[in-house]
Amino acid sequence: MKFIWGKKELTLMIIPGANRRTVRIKLPQSSLYIVPSVILLVLIGFLVAIHLMNIHFRETKDTMQQTFDGQERQLVDQITLKDSELEQLQNNLIDLSQQADDFKGKLEEIKKLNHVVQLMSQTGGTSKNSQPSGVTTDVGGEDVPVSSEQVSQMVTDTKQDLTSLVGDINVLLADLTESESKLQEAERIREITPTLWPIDSHTITSDFGVRRDPFTQKPTMHTGIDFDGELNDPVYATAAGKVIEAGYDDQHGNHIIIDHSRGLQTEYMHMNKLLLRRGDTVVKGQKIGLVGTTGRSTGTHLHYEVHRNGVQINPYPYLLTNRKGDR
Ligand SMILES: [Zn+2]
Incomplete structure (x- = not known):
């Protein structure tokens, strides 16, 4: 070419x-x-x-590298967060388990208290026994990471504990409700039982029983207790009830009879003034009249009687509390 x-x-x-x-x-x-x-x-x-x-x-490579780095960081952050959340959950579980144990301990105390309440109300109520809680407050030892099996076991145990506790609480609530109604009944009986002294003075001038009659000097039955008192000293109802008689006659003078139900009545005689009428309802310790010397009486005093099923009985055993506000 x-x-x-x-x-x-x-x-x-x-x-x-x-x-x-x-x-x-x-x-x-x-x-x-x-x-x-x-x-x-x-x-x-x-x-x-x-x-x-x-x-x-190069630009594509850099961009991909950056994207990859970002995703990797995000992933690491997420894993770290999950680890942290898991640890938090485990800690919460441990707290919950501890609280369940504490609660169990408290429940045992309440149960004991309930038993005491039942004894106090003399009801002979039933007591549901259970094992004392094994709450331990000792801490320390090696820091061993908890395994998932242990966590799972702890969840199962805590769930069982809580279920058992709910059962115990239901039984306890039933017991307490029963105790409460028994205590209310005991309180009602205490309210209608004449346990107060009827007058502030505690000087008894004549006991219940056979004595020489102050007018005839012959042996006669004294059917109540005489309390020494000043003119117009307050006279109190010794229990709650209803006034079934309030009036005057030559023997009893100004007198009041209160019916307390359950076959018990109290009578207050020789008062200077009556503060209630027949049919009135009285609460325990209420002022019902003023001390005097009306009727068959030789001086200012209160003659007080307790009747059981219509028969006068010795009031002395009933004189349990000496303060008006006390029951
Ligand atoms: Zn008398």
Whole structure:
């Protein structure tokens, strides 16, 4: 192959061999500059493209790296958070378990108290026994991480404890309700039993029983107790009840009879003034009249009687409390 220079054009001759025909290609002279220029431009373009691709690749790589780093950090954060949450849950469980134990201990105390209350109300109520709680306050020792099996066991134990506690509480509530109603009944009986002294004075001038009659000097039955008292000293109802008699007669003077139900009545005689009428309801310790010497009486005093099923009995054993506000 060789170039033949002409005036305006170039001839490219290709000679394949001895017996073969020569090929001539005529080209314009300007192609001598254009072809290398085109080749150079293509080469430069190719290099620029590679460079641009390289830059793009690096940017993509950086972006992917950043994304990956971000996701990795997020994942680590999440795992750390989960670990922290799990630890918190375990701590809560331990607290709950401890509280269940404490609660059990308290419940045992309440049970004992309930038993005492039942004994106090003399009801002979039943007591549901259970094992004392094994609450331990000793702490210390090696710091061993808790396993999932242990946590699971703790959950099961705590759940069982709480279920058992709920059962115990229900039984206890039933016991307490029963105790409460028995205590209320005991309180009601205490209210209607004449246990107060009927007067502030504790000077007894004549006991219950056979004595020499102050008027006739003959042996007679004294059916109540005489209390010494000043004129117009207050007289108190010794128990709650209803006034079934309030009036005057020559024997009893100004007198009041109070019915306390359950077959018990009390009578107060020789008063100077009555503060109640028949049909009135009285509470224990209420002022019902003033000391005097009306009726068959030799001086200012209160004659007090307790009747059981219509018969006068010795009031002395009933004089248990001496203060008006006390029962
Ligand atoms: Zn008397």
